[in-house]
Amino acid sequence: MSNVPAVPPERLPALLAAMPKAELHIHVEGSLEPELIFQLARRNGVRLPYASVEELRRAYAFSNLQSFLDIYYAGASVLLREQDFYDMAWAYLQRAQADNVLRAEIFFDPQTHTARGVPMETVIHGLHRACQDAKQLGVDAELILCFLRHLSEEEAFDTLEQALPLRDRFIGVGLDSSELGHPPEKFARVFAKCRQQGLHLVAHAGEEGPPAYVWSALDVLKVERIDHGVQSAQDPALMKRLADEHIPLTVCPLSNLKLRVFPKLEQHNLRELLDAGLVATVNSDDPAYFGGYVNANFLETFAATGLDAQHAYRLARNSFEGSFADASAKKKYLERLDAAFAAA
Ligand code: HPA
Numbered sequence: 001m002s003n004v005p006a007v008p009p010e011r012l013p014a015l016l017a018a019m020p021k022a023e024l025h026i027h028v029e030g031s032l033e034p035e036l037i038f039q040l041a042r043r044n045g046v047r048l049p050y051a052s053v054e055e056l057r058r059a060y061a062f063s064n065l066q067s068f069l070d071i072y073y074a075g076a077s078v079l080l081r082e083q084d085f086y087d088m089a090w091a092y093l094q095r096a097q098a099d100n101v102l103r104a105e106i107f108f109d110p111q112t113h114t115a116r117g118v119p120m121e122t123v124i125h126g127l128h129r130a131c132q133d134a135k136q137l138g139v140d141a142e143l144i145l146c147f148l149r150h151l152s153e154e155e156a157f158d159t160l161e162q163a164l165p166l167r168d169r170f171i172g173v174g175l176d177s178s179e180l181g182h183p184p185e186k187f188a189r190v191f192a193k194c195r196q197q198g199l200h201l202v203a204h205a206g207e208e209g210p211p212a213y214v215w216s217a218l219d220v221l222k223v224e225r226i227d228h229g230v231q232s233a234q235d236p237a238l239m240k241r242l243a244d245e246h247i248p249l250t251v252c253p254l255s256n257l258k259l260r261v262f263p264k265l266e267q268h269n270l271r272e273l274l275d276a277g278l279v280a281t282v283n284s285d286d287p288a289y290f291g292g293y294v295n296a297n298f299l300e301t302f303a304a305t306g307l308d309a310q311h312a313y314r315l316a317r318n319s320f321e322g323s324f325a326d327a328s329a330k331k332k333y334l335e336r337l338d339a340a341f342a343a344a
């Protein structure tokens with residue numbers, strides 16, 4: 001669509017909620033709501049260091065990425081059986097449908113589970129079955145396996161070896177967990193092997209870490225997308241590279257707010273990224289922990305920064321163009337997006 005209709009400000013929230021979109025940065029373990037954590041803890045006889053849902057929720061006051069990760073890994077300890085992984089993914093997929101997500105590319109952290117003795121097959125089978133069933137919801141869902149960057153490259157190789165027999169159940173690999181002190185180049189060899197396997201490649205970079213980590217994710221790991229990447233704005237040459245090469249950035253505004261990457265949502269640099277011509281997208285990251293699913297990220301960010309319907313269209317289009325869907329699926333998504341804006 002070349003002419004995005006002007007939309008009066010009072011109608012923008014409804015349009016943001018209704019517009020079709022893809023979500024490209026969502027950690028399924030980060031969609032585990034406190035109620036489901038307690039339900040699974042009871043079902044599996046796991047003792048939690050919190051007495052109630054309310055007490056757990058009160059612990060969600062983060063000062064940086066690490067303070068979040070400590071609680072996030074503790075929450076995942078209730079996941080033991082295939083059905084647990086299914087139930088977690090299914091709950092997310094229902095929320096995605098409610099937010100008019102047509103396509104979700106979902107991260108999972110197998111090492112968080114295999115380290116506790118949960119077999120790789122249990123994790124992948126449960127998540128994959130939910131993704132298959134999501135077709136009934138009208139959501140195309142795919143999985144991306146993430147390596148934990150605070151662990152060694154050797155452990156990442158072991159993880160890949162365990163997952164490769166199930167190669168057809170995930171479309172790519174990513175890199176997440178504690179960024180500072182764990183630069184992308186630590187995983188150069190394992191990403192090269194994934195590339196040979198024909199897997200898509202992404203990595204978290206430039207969330208808390210410097211622009212140098214974004215450069216090495218591109219040049220050493222050869223990733224196709226950057227997760228977060230908001231620190232790229234400190235480096236004009238990097239901004240030009242990201243724009244020239246159409247490298248998507250999967251931005252997560254509420255995550256950035258809760259982990260104090262930006263002190264206020266009003267100061268978020270999403271507009272700057274879009275103005276520089278980057279393929280920026282809006283995503284929820286860990287919605288159960290950061291106060292909202294993808295539509296809440298759109299609504300709160302637009303309200304705080306004054307973005308308009310043109311930006312909304314760009315962000316939704318970027319989400320489909322930046323996805324790993326095939327060309328015919330992308331065409332279908334973009335037609336639905338244009339229809340939603342034509343009716344606005
Ligand atoms: O935002 C994140 N950054 C790094 N690792 C993560 N694991 C879940 N969410 C995140």
Ligand SMILES: [Zn+2]
Nearest residue numbers: 027176227285
């Ligand atoms: Zn993330």
